Amino acid sequence: MLADAKLDGHEFSESILGFRKFTDFIRTIPDVAIQGRSGSDVLLAPVTASELLAAYAAPLPRLRRDFWRAFIEFRWKAVVRLYDPEEDRIVHVEAGVQRPGSRLSRCRGRCRFSAQDLFRGTVGDG
Numbered sequence: 001m002l003a004d005a006k007l008d009g010h011e012f013s014e015s016i017l018g019f020r021k022f023t024d025f026i027r028t029i030p031d032v033a034i035q036g037r038s039g040s041d042v043l044l045a046p047v048t049a050s051e052l053l054a055a056y057a058a059p060l061p062r063l064r065r066d067f068w069r070a071f072i073e074f075r076w077k078a079v080v081r082l083y084d085p086e087e088d089r090i091v092h093v094e095a096g097v098q099r100p101g102s103r104l105s106r107c108r109g110r111c112r113f114s115a116q117d118l119f120r121g122t123v124g125d126g
Contacts, residue, residue, distance in 0.1 A: 066090045070104050 005011070014025040026032055026044060035043040035053045043056040070081045070090040082101030084091050093099050 014020075014022050017025060019025040019028075023034055023042060026034055031047055033045050033047045033049070033053055035045070035056045037043075037056060037060065043053065045052050045056075066089060067083075070083075076092070078095045079092050080095050080097075081104040082091050082093060082099060083089075083104060084099070084101040086100070090104070091099070091101065
């Protein structure tokens with residue numbers, strides 16, 4: 001609908017309707033619920049979608065600092081980062097040293113994986 005309106009030279013503007021923000025406009029529609037999440041966008045859903053709204057309201061899990069740093073900091077040449085499931089931590093070993101664990105490779109471009117992949121040892125095995 002909005003795409004068709006734009007093709008006809010029309011655009012939606014909540015400010016023309018007297019609203020400061022789009023969410024202020026949405027709050028006037030009784031059949032639509034807005035669920036916010038800190039550090040994220042908002043979810044717009046029918047007010048009848050209580051399970052979806054409750055799930056979205058739950059806080060996002062935090063990524064452990066040692067995991068985050070293992071993916072963003074590659075300060076040492078000839079050092080490999082591994083996740084050791086026995087110790088439940090990231091370890092740094094010299095390249096070529098054999099040690100159990102899942103190797104973490106530098107993430108270039110768009111990288112997507114789940115925590116389950118990491119724990120299964122399928123992330124960055126190259």
